Structures are given as structure tokens and as C-alpha cells.
Amino acid sequence: MIDRLTIDRIFAAADIVEIIGDYVTLKKKGVNYQACCPFHNEKTPSFVVSPAKGMYKCFGCGKGGNAVGFVMEHENVSFPEALRIVAKRYGIEVEEKEQTEEEIKRNNDRESMFAVNGWAAEYFAKYLTGNPEGRSVGLAYFAQKRGFTDSTIRKFGLGFCSSERDAMSVAALSAGYKEEFLLSTGLSLKQESDGRLRDRFRDRVIFPVHNISGRVVAFGGRTLRTDKSVAKYQNSPESEIYSKKRELYGLYFAKKAIQQLDFAIMVEGYTDVISMHQAGVENVVASSGTSLTTEQILLLRRFTRNITVIYDGDSAGIHASLRGIDMILKEGMNVRVVLLPAEHDPDSFARAHTAEELQRYISENEQDFLSFKAKLMLEQAGKDPIKRSEVIRDMVQSIVQVPDSIQRAVYIKECARIMEIDHDTLVAEVARQRVSSTGEKEASDFIRRQQQQQQSQQVAEKEWMRFTKSQAVGSSPLALETELMKYLLKSGHKNYQLREGREVVDVNVAQEIIDNLEGDNISFDNKVYNEIFDIYRKCWHEQGIGVEVPLRLFINHEDSDVSNTAVDILTSEDNYVISQIWSKKEVHVESEEELLAVGVHKAIMLYRSKVVDKMIEEYRSKLDNEELSDEERDEYVKQVSSLNRIKTKMAKQSKRIVM
Numbered sequence: 217m218i219d220r221l222t223i224d225r226i227f228a229a230a231d232i233v234e235i236i237g238d239y240v241t242l243k244k245k246g247v248n249y250q251a252c253c254p255f256h257n258e259k260t261p262s263f264v265v266s267p268a269k270g271m272y273k274c275f276g277c278g279k280g281g282n283a284v285g286f287v288m289e290h291e292n293v294s295f296p297e298a299l300r301i302v303a304k305r306y307g308i309e310v311e312e313k314e315q316t317e318e319e320i321k322r323n324n325d326r327e328s329m330f331a332v333n334g335w336a337a338e339y340f341a342k343y344l345t346g347n348p349e350g351r352s353v354g355l356a357y358f359a360q361k362r363g364f365t366d367s368t369i370r371k372f373g374l375g376f377c378s379s380e381r382d383a384m385s386v387a388a389l390s391a392g393y394k395e396e397f398l399l400s401t402g403l404s405l406k407q408e409s410d411g412r413l414r415d416r417f418r419d420r421v422i423f424p425v426h427n428i429s430g431r432v433v434a435f436g437g438r439t440l441r442t443d444k445s446v447a448k449y450q451n452s453p454e455s456e457i458y459s460k461k462r463e464l465y466g467l468y469f470a471k472k473a474i475q476q477l478d479f480a481i482m483v484e485g486y487t488d489v490i491s492m493h494q495a496g497v498e499n500v501v502a503s504s505g506t507s508l509t510t511e512q513i514l515l516l517r518r519f520t521r522n523i524t525v526i527y528d529g530d531s532a533g534i535h536a537s538l539r540g541i542d543m544i545l546k547e548g549m550n551v552r553v554v555l556l557p558a559e560h561d562p563d564s565f566a567r568a569h570t571a572e573e574l575q576r577y578i579s580e581n582e583q584d585f586l587s588f589k590a591k592l593m594l595e596q597a598g599k600d601p602i603k604r605s606e607v608i609r610d611m612v613q614s615i616v617q618v619p620d621s622i623q624r625a626v627y628i629k630e631c632a633r634i635m636e637i638d639h640d641t642l643v644a645e646v647a648r649q650r651v652s653s654t655g656e657k658e659a660s661d662f663i664r665r666q667q668q669q670q671q672s673q674q675v676a677e678k679e680w681m682r683f684t685k686s687q688a689v690g691s692s693p694l695a696l697e698t699e700l701m702k703y704l705l706k707s708g709h710k711n712y713q714l715r716e717g718r719e720v721v722d723v724n725v726a727q728e729i730i731d732n733l734e735g736d737n738i739s740f741d742n743k744v745y746n747e748i749f750d751i752y753r754k755c756w757h758e759q760g761i762g763v764e765v766p767l768r769l770f771i772n773h774e775d776s777d778v779s780n781t782a783v784d785i786l787t788s789e790d791n792y793v794i795s796q797i798w799s800k801k802e803v804h805v806e807s808e809e810e811l812l813a814v815g816v817h818k819a820i821m822l823y824r825s826k827v828v829d830k831m832i833e834e835y836r837s838k839l840d841n842e843e844l845s846d847e848e849r850d851e852y853v854k855q856v857s858s859l860n861r862i863k864t865k866m867a868k869q870s871k872r873i874v875m
Contacts, residue, residue, distance in 0.1 A: 218296055222311055226299050227772040229306040232283040233267050239290055239428060240518040241475050254290060254518050255279050259548050259619070264787075271771045273787040280783035282771045291429055295774055297327065301429060325400065329457050332388065332397045333432040339384060340375025340422040340435075350376040354421045357440055362487055363567050368494045371469070372423070377437060379419035382412065389413075402453040403435075417450055423486040425452070425504075426468040428515070433458040436465075436486060436504065451504075461509035464516060465489055465502040471519055473498035479522035481578070488526075488562035496571025497578075500562075508540035513547050524552045524582055528561040534592070538614075541585055546617040551585035554578050586614055586627050590634045608635055612642070616649045693830075696823040697740045698785070703816050704729055704752055705785050709764035712813040724761045725816055726752070732820045738827050744781045751778075824862075832859050 233242060233249055242249035242265060253263040253274040262276035273280035279289060287298040303310045344350040344358075354376025358364045364374070377384055385404040389395065395413065398404035404413040420437030427433045434452035452458055466489035474480045481500045483489060492500045503512060516523065523544060527534050544551050554577075556565050566574055590611055597603035611631050618624045628646055632639040708726035730753055733739075740746045748770055755765045770782035835852045838844070844852070 218299055218310055222303075222308070223299060223774065225308055226303045226306070226310075227270075227282070227284070227768070229308060230270075230283040230302050231267070232265055232270050232272065232286070235283045235302065235305070236265055236272060236286055237475070238471065239286075241478075241520060252518065253277060253279070257514060269767060269771065269786065271783045271786070273783055275787075278784070279780075280787060281776065281779050282783075284772070285776055285779050287429075288776065291427075291431075293327075295776065325397065326456050328394070328397045329401050329455065330431055330433075332393045332403065333401055333434075333457070335388065335391060335393060336384065336401075336403050336435070337373050337375065337422075337424045337432045339387060340377055340417075340424075341370075341373055342375075343378060344369070344374065344376040344422075347376075347378070349378060353379075353419075353440060357421055362491070362563070364490060364494060368490060371493070372490055373426075373432070374490075375422035375424070377415055377417040377420050377422055381414050381418060384415045384417070385413040400455055401457075402455065416452075420450060423465075425458070425463060425465055427463060428467055428471070430468045433463065434460070438486075459511075460504070462511045462515065464512050465504045466493070467501045467515070469493060470499050470501050474501075474516075474519040478520050479524055480516055480520050482523055482525045483562045484528075485563070488566075491563040491566035492574070495566040495569065495574050497566070497574050507537075508543060510543060510547070513544050513549065517547060517549060521548065522550045522552075524554055524578065525585070526554045526556060526562050526578075528556055538589060542614050542617050545585075545614060546619070548619050552582040553585050553588040554582045555588075584630075586611065587630055587634065589614065590631050594635065604635070608637060608642075608645075611635070612645050612649055615646050693741060693823065693826045696819060696826060697742050697745050699815075699819045700729055700823060701745050701748060702785050702788060703812070703819065704749070705767070705770065705782065707812055707816075708752065708756070710809075710812060712809045712816070714813060714817065723813075723816075725812060726756050726765075727761055728816055729820060730756065732824060738824065744777050747775070747778055748782060828859050828862055832856055835859070 236242060236249075236251075240251040240254050240263070242251050243261075247266075247268060249265040249267070250261045251263045251265070252258050252261050253276055255274060256277040258276050263272065263274045265272045271280065271282055272286055281289070284295070284298045284302055287293070287301050288295060291298065291301065293301070300310055344354045354374075355369075358369055358374055359366075382404075385398060388398055388403070395404070398413065399406060402416055405416050406413055417435060417437035419441070420439050423436040423438070424432045425434040425436060434455075436452075437450040439446050439448060439450070451460070454460065465486060470480065470489075470493075477499050479499065481492070481497065483492070483500060483502050485502055485504065489500050489502045492498075501516065525537075525541065527537075541551055556562065560568070565577075569577070590607070593607040593610065594604065597607050615624055615627045615631065618627060624646065628642050629639060631637075632642045635642075703725055708729075709724075711722050711724050713720055714723055733749075734753075740749060751769055751773075752765055755769060756763075759765065767782070767786065771779055771786075773779045773782070835856045839849065839852050839856075
């Protein structure tokens with residue numbers, strides 16, 4: 217458990233723009249920042265970060281919260297672990313009190329797996345430089361054959377695993393790590409014959425795989441043997457903390473450079489990434505030899521919409537990778553291609569050139585992907601009309617993936633020129649295939665959206681009619697509770713004027729709400745609202761009338777339900793639906809003060825009325841019980857009478873005139 221003082225220090229230090237900016241590319245818009253939401257797939261930014269209020273909100277999927285809550289949601293970690301991640305970023309030492317047995321038991325396997333992976337990464341790195349075998353085999357490979365400097369080796373955490381069968385496993389067990397987590401992370405394998413553990417990465421150089429926040433989720437091990445019966449690479453298996461389709465090698469080290477340059481370079485392997493970083497080109501990631509996945513593309517799209525793919529000069533895998541790049545186009549990304557000289561791959565080319573030469577080569581030789589693909593395939597098709605028609609169909613398939621209509625039109629025009637085919641024919645074929653491949657789904661989505669909008673409109677119209685019929689009908693208690701919470705958090709420190717008889721009185725929003733609820737001993741049905749109300753009331757009593765209660769008390773609350781609910785309320789539209797309806801019905805309202813005067817008073821009266829009506833109904837229901845004693849019946853009758861008197865009193869209070 218982390219003490220309150222440390223938590224407050226972490227929240228005070230946390231810059232929400234910096235923290236979220238580590239995960240997505242934020243663009244300043246007025247006083248706030250915008251981005252495409254990292255929690256759902258969208259093409260139009262609806263994710264907003266408010267540095268002034270220290271909160272974020274996605275108006276598409278509804279997620280919102282503070283900086284620590286973002287880390288919790290994005291990394292799928294607990295509140296304490298998210299605090300530790302943020303604290304580490306700002307160099308804050310986290311002091312924790314001793315955990316109880318119950319708290320220790322709640323530590324889940326996920327955190328244990330991260331812990332053992334972190335230990336293993338350190339073990340492999342130390343073995344590389346501190347053990348004779350590590351230096352003579354692993355370090356010699358990295359430093360001499362690959363030309364990696366000591367700083368590069370340290371930066372990427374490169375290591376070596378002993379050639380002994382179980383050296384790492386034995387060391388891990390001796391260090392107190394459990395066998396179950398060595399097996400679940402894939403660091404160790406269990407022999408069926410004798411039940412002993414053996415090291416998965418035995419006698420291999422090690423490449424740790426970091427997730428977007430820098431935690432080690434997996435390892436890649438490369439053998440240095442020439443024996444072809446031994447697999448060249450051995451990789452960690454899928455686990456609770458690692459899914460290869462959701463990770464891009466090097467993204468943790470590349471994300472800031474990608475944001476600054478607004479494009480990412482895609483290569484194939486570990487050493488390609490590392491050599492280019494060492495050469496000074498840091499906006500580089502790798503799919504690590506696997507086919508690109510939608511998840512990887514969406515992960516990269518948080519930082520940029522521009523990707524440059526580098527191919528080996530004699531790469532036989534270009535054709536195999538073309539389909540994967542169609543997936544990138546489908547997600548609205550801009551793709552360019554760089555073809556290296558025949559004798560080079562990204563690793564060797566980076567080692568043979570300076571950063572300036574490397575950057576100049578990329579900028580001078582990159583070409584649009586679809587133009588590159590068309591030229592490449594036409595060269596192979598030659599003058600064979602059948603092959604050329606197949607190439608055209610293949611190009612149409614790629615153009616169909618592009619979601620932007622203007623960009624599609626540009627590609628069609630360029631491909632028609634390269635392929636020497638009638639422009640209108642190509643337009644017609646693209647249109648036909650888009651209808652056949654996406655038309656049915658788009659139509660279905662459109663119909664679903666229309667139905668949802670119609671249902672929402674019907675609900676809104678019903679609510680509108682319910683409000684305007686009479687005060688007695690009103691809204692649901694939950695809607696009224698939400699309205700009162702909105703007034704409290706957004707305008708609790710503000711005043712408005714009411715006329716009582718011949719007197720004009722100043723009324724504070726928070727005092728009016730708190731006094732009425734306390735006077736009738738009313739608590740909200742919504743438990744989270746109750747907690748927010750209690751926090752607000754306590755602070756308000758301490759500070760006095762008219763002083764604004766700090767919103768950070770709610771936004772940075774350790775209970776994510778409180779934090780998220782507060783963000784939802786604070787980011788809701790400032791239109792006060794109930795107040796607007798009443799203003800149209802009863803009083804012409806122009807200023808915010810007039811809106812508050814009408815809305816707050818009416819919302820309180822209506823909510824109290826709902827609560828009293830509910831209590832009267834409950835007592836009347838009890839009176840229907842024939843088994844009641846006379847004493848009980850008399851008591852219930854008294855309660856109903858008392859509640860009716862309260863209603864009469866509220867009716868008189870409701871006659872105050874708005875100034």
C-alpha cells in the first residue's frame with residue numbers, strides 16, 4: 217500500500233499531457249489537446265486532454281479519467297502499479313507500508329510475470345558482460361560482428377544465456393522466483409522425463425522485447441551455431457503479458473522520434489532496428505519477422521499516420537509483404553517504400569553510413585507504395601496481357617482498401633498512367649469492388665446507426681414530454697441526481713438571486729443543495745454520487761461559502777469509479793437540460809445566473825418531491841398489510857401525514873421568484 221502523502225506527490229508531479237503523450241500523438245487545439253482515442257478504433261479525433269483540469273475524455277467511447285487512470289486503463293494494471301509507473305517517470309521514491317497477507321494474495325500472476333521477466337533481462341545483460349562465456353560468445357557477436365557500442369547494448373538491454381542446460385532457471389529459483397512463472401513466461405521449459413527445468417534460450421544472444429511503456433514482456437534468442445538443425449531464432453510464447461500481434465519491437469525507444477518527425481520506419485528484425493538507432497535514426501520499429509497485424513498498425517497509428525517501409529535490395533519477401541501493407545492502407549495510413557541497394561539490408565546499410573547519409577538516402581529514394589507496387593509487378597508481367605490484367609486487378613484490390621475518397625482518386629489516376637489503362641475503366645472497377653467488398657457492411661452499419669439515432673431521438677422526445685407535462689411527473693431520480701451533481705461540481709461556488717416576498721436574497725449553489733439534502737436527511741441512490749457529495753460537503757464546510765472546491769479531489773481520487781464519474785460530469789455539455797426545459801416553460805432565461813436560479817431550485821424541489829413520494833408510497837404499501845398491529849398502523853399513518861406536511865412546505869418554498 218502506498219501512503220497518502222506519496223500519492224499526493226505523484227499526482228502533483230504528473231503532467232497529463234506528458235504522460236498521455238508517451239502513448240499517443242497529441243495535437244494542441246485551443247487550451248486542450250486532441251488525438252485519436254487509443255482505446256477504440258476511430259479516424260476522427262474525439263479524445264481530448266485538458267491540462268488545466270488534469271483529465272482526459274474520449275467523446276467517442278466514453279472513457280475518461282486522470283493521468284494515473286489513463287496508465288491503469290492503457291497498461292491494464294492496478295492503481296498502485298499505475299502510481300509506481302508514473303512515480304518512476306518523475307523520479308519519485310515510492311514508500312510502501314507492509315502488505316497484509318490478504319493484499320499479498322491478491323497480487324496477480326500478471327505482475328509476477330513482469331517481475332520475473334525484469335529479473336531475467338538483468339540476468340542476461342549481466343551474463344553478457346560479466347561472465348567469460350558471455351563476453352567471448354555473446355559480446356563478441358554484438359560488438360565485433362554487429363558493431364554495437366557499449367551504450368547501444370545497454371540501451372536495448374542485450375544479453376546472453378548460458379550454454380548450460382538450466383543455469384538461468386536454477387538462478388531464478390535461487391533468487392526466489394516461482395517455477396510456475398518461469399514456465400508461464402516461457403523462460404523455462406519442463407522436461408517430461410525427469411520434471412527438471414531447462415532454459416528456453418540456452419546458448420543464445422538475447423533481445424528483450426519491451427512494451428510501449430518500457431516493461432519487458434518477452435525475449436527473442438538467436439543462436440550463433442551454424443548447425444541448421446537448430447532454429448535460428450527462439451521467441452517467448454504467447455502469455456498473459458505478451459501477444460506478438462500487439463507488440464512492435466523498438467516502439468518504446470522510437471515513439472518520441474516518431475512523434476517529432478511524424479513518420480515511422482518499418483524494418484524486419486531486431487538488429488535492423490538497433491543498427492539504425494545507433495546510426496542516429498531512431499524512428500524505427502520492426503514486426504520481428506512476423507506478418508503485420510491490425511493491432512500493430514493501430515498501435516503505430518497512435519503516433520503517426522505515415523509509415524516508410526524499408527526493403528532489402530534483394531529481398532525475396534517483398535511480394536509476401538505486399539498484402540500486409542494493404543492492411544496499413546485500410547487503416548487510413550500513408551505508406552512509402554525505400555528499396556536498399558542489392559548488397560544491403562537495413563542493418564548493414566546503417567552500419568556503413570552516417571546518420572546524415574542514411575536520412576538523405578531515405579528522403580531521396582522513398583516512393584509512394586502503390587506506385588512502387590505497380591512498377592514492380594508490371595516489370596515482372598512484361599508484355600503478357602494476361603499477367604498485366606492480373607496486375608491491374610491486384611492494384612485495384614490495394615486501391616479499394618484506401619478509405620479516403622480523394623486519396624483513392626489520386627491513386628487511380630497515377631495507376632492508370634503507370635499501367636496505361638483507361639482512367640474511367642479503372643474508376644469503375646474500383647467502385648464495383650468497393651461495393652462488393654464493403655458495401656454490404658457499410659449499408660448494415662448505416663442502417664444500424666440510423667436506427668440508434670432514431671431510438672435516441674425517440675427517447676429524447678419522451679423525456680422532453682415527461683419534463684414539460686408537470687413538475688410532479690418530472691424526471692427519474694437518477695437523472696435528477698446527475699443534474700444536482702452537475703450543478704455542484706461545475707457551479708457550487710457560484711451565487712444567484714431569488715426573491716422571497718419583498719426581499720431579494722443571494723443564494724449559493726452548494727449551500728442550497730447541501731442544506732436541502734442534509735435538512736431532509738436525503739442520500740443519493742447512486743453510491744458513487746454519494747461519495748462525491750460527501751467529499752465535496754466536507755471540503756465545503758472546511759473552506760466556507762463561495763470558495764471553489766478543488767476539482768483535483770475528484771479527478772485524482774484513488775477510486776477509479778469516483779474519478780471516472782467526476783470526469784464524465786465535468787466533461788458533459790453545459791446545457792443543463794432540466795433547467796432549459798423549465799426556462800422555456802416558465803421564465804425567459806438568458807444569463808448563467810438566471811439559469812442557475814431556475815435550474816438549481818427546481819432540481820432540488822423536484823428531487824426532494826420524488827424522494828418524499830417514494831417514501832409515502834412505501835408507507836402506504838405497508839399499510840396494506842392486514843397483519844399490522846394498531847400501534848404499527850398508527851405509526852405509519854403518522855409518517856405519511858408528516859411526509860405530506862413536508863410536501864406542503866416544499867410547495868410554499870417553490871413559490872420563490874427568480875430575479
